[in-house]
Amino acid sequence: MELANNNKLTLAGLAKLAGVSTSTVSRALNDNPLIKKETREKLQALATKHNFSLNRAASRLRTQKTNVVAVILNLTDSTDQSISDPFLLKVVGDLNQALNKSGYELLLSNSFMATEDWANYFISSSRADGIIVIGQGKSTTKIEKVAESGAPLVVWGDPKAQSNYAVVGSNNELGGYLATEHLIKTGCKRILFLGDPEHAEMSERHKGYSRALKKHDIEVIKGLTLSCDITSTVAYEKISNLILEKGLTFDGVVATSDMVALGALKALKERYVNIPNDVGIVGFDDIAMAELFHPALTTIKQNTKSAADIMVEQLLAQFHGQKGKSVVMGIELIERKSTRSS
Amino acid sequence: MELANNNKLTLAGLAKLAGVSTSTVSRALNDNPLIKKETREKLQALATKHNFSLNRAASRLRTQKTNVVAVILNLTDSTDQSISDPFLLKVVGDLNQALNKSGYELLLSNSFMATEDWANYFISSSRADGIIVIGQGKSTTKIEKVAESGAPLVVWGDPKAQSNYAVVGSNNELGGYLATEHLIKTGCKRILFLGDPEHAEMSERHKGYSRALKKHDIEVIKGLTLSCDITSTVAYEKISNLILEKGLTFDGVVATSDMVALGALKALKERYVNIPNDVGIVGFDDIAMAELFHPALTTIKQNTKSAADIMVEQLLAQFHGQKGKSVVMGIELIERKSTRSS
DNA sequence: GATGTTTTTGCAAACGTTTGCATTTTAGTC
């Protein structure tokens, strides 16, 4: 057999082989009940036998549907460092599963936030049917513009934010509250908030932090909110500097991610601060290795798996002409060893 | 302006607007020098003004080229747990950068290794022009079959392995050697190899491990090779069990990834084993957080960024009809605090 | 201004599917 090299098998070719028309083959392969069951099965068998595969470029052109979803990692303002956050990969992986389950494929992108017009880039150009953006970043104006253009869009971020697009995300305020209250209940008095309060999700967490303090009659001190990017190295440096300059002015830390918590942990350990006795730490995300930190990290768990399902669900809803809704995901405090037991 | 809603602007439409033929517009937008420079610029301006964007489905159909590369996370035998390894995300992120740089997009996939025929699935169906597989897994027969089919293919794995496809990967043997020798030089006598020696890359590392021991006249003991999946939790359990059953039978650990090292670290710390004085540990990968472990992890650094560039380069070579070559990437021992200073 | 070159544009045929509609085949009824 010295052929099959140059000319791929096409629907027409398969039709000729079977002695039927292309429309029949097309319908048969799509399991269209218009075609008699026997012929359908015969043709499907023939197709697999010749391991025929449909040209998607052609069918996408014809149907005006790609069955692809663009997933954009929105890492606007950070170095590409923060792409190393395992939480992100988890979300992407779960999204991929969820998308595949519904027959969609995942086109990954991390660099197009810079480009002006990615709704056009992905949607109008027939590269994808919809967009999922992971992370709102500090400024949401770009996302808003895309939403205005009517592109099917779901964003992972702060679902409580006022927005003209569907946002799926955790109950960040509650997360901040629970983390803080847990520290208070385990005896902390001066609790540091470590993260960037200008960032949408983090600002919610900060609100929860403040609410918890007030509820327990603890003063909210400005100096105990330490602005910090979402990477462990930055967190490490910030904590190190803080201690260097002012000493150990706190006995608890609410970190805005597990990676941040890890950075803080390291800085504190290096100064022989005992965790959890001198300082308690609560992280956010519950990444896989959280329980492998030493001490195992108490943290607020975000359920990425069902979040992914819901994001896809909301996107599909938009494909069907409905309006995507924002959804608040529940969260959960996971008690481990980086805080005293309550 | 109450339109532009239903009917997207097409090349033909743009041509009519400009009063020229579609061929002219097409060439102009592709910056074809056949078209006079003035008209080219005029048309390009017109296109951006109406923010026109080419229908890729159509152009892909016509040109038989997708400008998409499928990246497959080859997680055959593991639970989806191991997708949380930050090393993977790093590789994917770097690949995305490298691909974009060359004008390609990244179609992510993690579940298609199960499907029989993914060369057909991606290539023949015009979903992608080429495939990059991350990880060879334990069995490479599936990959070999794809390679035989002639699909453009590059694999991240063990570049020294005999194969009919291009493999890019680190000098794993040397990595294993350097890690082991470093432990020996810092005084370790009974060194544990922690990882799965049946796995292609890991087996190379194991060879290096053996070579280093022999070179320094240390007996290679079977009981000191502990088979273990590439996840921290499994590593944690394995080490815990080992100590429980046999006590602390080793004074050094060569781990096959930083995540594995992390698991081991945790298990040892819980038993109050001092790192690095009682036991030294060397990891593999140099993930971002390696230096944030406590103690900071001595490890073998894999240069994912240039590896990604090279993988893309080798894939492009195949697009141009050349044969992809296997490439061995250099590695580097990063000394930190989980081993005694040499 | 006729001729030949070169530059610039346009025509029309693909690329491989899907799908509304028309047509053929089959089955059902008297």
Next chain:
DNA sequence: GACTAAAATGCAAACGTTTGCAAAAACATC
């Protein structure tokens, strides 16, 4: 066996680009 209804198949026109080739326009030369 004639007729009607229902089921199964085929025809042919799209979908929106790109590109070989032909045609027209611009320019140069005598």
